[in-house]
Amino acid sequence: MAIKNKLENRFHSYNSGKLPKGCVYCVKGEKLVLFVTGVCPRKCYFCPVSDEKYQKDVVFANELKARNFKDIFAEAKAMNAKGSGITGGDPLVKLNRTTDYIKKSKKYFGKKFHIHIYTSLNLVSEKTLKKLYLAGLDEIRFHLDLDSKKLWKKLELAKKFNWDVGVELPLLPNKEKEIMEIIDYIHDKVDFLNLNELEVADNNHSNLKQFGFHVKNKTSYAIKGSLELGLKLINYSKSKKYKIPIHLCTAKLKDAVQLSNRIKREAKIIKHDFDIMDKEGLLIRGALYLPEFKPGFSYRKKLKNANKEKYIKKLNRLIIKIKNKLKFNNNDFVIDKNKLRILLSKKNIIKNKELFLKMNLVLAIVTEYPTADQFEVELEFLN
Numbered sequence: 001m002a003i004k005n006k007l008e009n010r011f012h013s014y015n016s017g018k019l020p021k022g023c024v025y026c027v028k029g030e031k032l033v034l035f036v037t038g039v040c041p042r043k044c045y046f047c048p049v050s051d052e053k054y055q056k057d058v059v060f061a062n063e064l065k066a067r068n069f070k071d072i073f074a075e076a077k078a079m080n081a082k083g084s085g086i087t088g089g090d091p092l093v094k095l096n097r098t099t100d101y102i103k104k105s106k107k108y109f110g111k112k113f114h115i116h117i118y119t120s121l122n123l124v125s126e127k128t129l130k131k132l133y134l135a136g137l138d139e140i141r142f143h144l145d146l147d148s149k150k151l152w153k154k155l156e157l158a159k160k161f162n163w164d165v166g167v168e169l170p171l172l173p174n175k176e177k178e179i180m181e182i183i184d185y186i187h188d189k190v191d192f193l194n195l196n197e198l199e200v201a202d203n204n205h206s207n208l209k210q211f212g213f214h215v216k217n218k219t220s221y222a223i224k225g226s227l228e229l230g231l232k233l234i235n236y237s238k239s240k241k242y243k244i245p246i247h248l249c250t251a252k253l254k255d256a257v258q259l260s261n262r263i264k265r266e267a268k269i270i271k272h273d274f275d276i277m278d279k280e281g282l283l284i285r286g287a288l289y290l291p292e293f294k295p296g297f298s299y300r301k302k303l304k305n306a307n308k309e310k311y312i313k314k315l316n317r318l319i320i321k322i323k324n325k326l327k328f329n330n331n332d333f334v335i336d337k338n339k340l341r342i343l344l345s346k347k348n349i350i351k352n353k354e355l356f357l358k359m360n361l362v363l364a365i366v367t368e369y370p371t372a373d374q375f376e377v378e379l380e381f382l383n
């Protein structure tokens, strides 16, 4: 059941005081999520990082596995990003990579490109903070250890620099006392507190059930009691007359607002003229697959291991063949180099079905995300 509360905002989250600047961009889907490394000195049992990334030194720009800065910037441009949120793992494990990215982003997209970062306190020192600050970082968010106060004091180092400083915590329903203690400690030391409704993660290393946490209902990833704790903590802070702005970021905000806004931004920019964009930003299009790359079992693995150049040449030859049989404009058929297929309109694939079947192709109408992984939501084969 939805919780009605006067602190609820139009983004389906709750805030007392103003939203942190990084969140203002994020809720509108204007932030690129830059995952700089999966390596982290901590091993939290609730860690939401996926198995593909956890404790691995990999870089992702949104869903795109990035090989270099060129990939990162291409993804930022593809969504017309107004800033980025740097996350991990712990970005401070790869400090040079992180500062390099900040500097290059500011140079490329301009000073107003807003960059915030999430980090634990483990690797924080005045020297590391200074490097981040001089690189141009706008906002820093610390994930404090709920079970140990040992490093909390390091937080104060961040106030030596002219940027926004916040604390960001997962709302573990059994940690009410500990989070209250953190609020008591930080309320006059940082600019904001961000509380995240806890969600079950689709990975092998986190185990929330073992700690007695369960999802709200069958259709939700959100953990029962987490949102309620967040609201209680906002009231706690108010009862103590603390001035610190608090934002309770809900699972609903992440899915229904932030992600959906980003998807729509990406769709508008990357869609081909022949694509149909639905109201959620998903793209509906026709696709001609080579039989060896028909979506199904091990599809992604086959694509990963394929000799792309060889198959792109093959697809080019097919387009020439189609051109000899049909009248069409150059933009009506596009080779998708990632998925090694030909894209065209839904109307076109239906109209010329017989011809494409004779060419021994696999025909489908797909509904997919406009993101780098082009995740298919629906596939309707026409063969």
Ligand code: SF4
Binding pocket: 040, 041, 042, 043, 044, 046, 047, 048, 049, 088, 089, 090, 120, 143
């Ligand atoms: S600090 Fe963050 S990234 Fe590191 S293990 Fe904990 S939850 Fe995962």
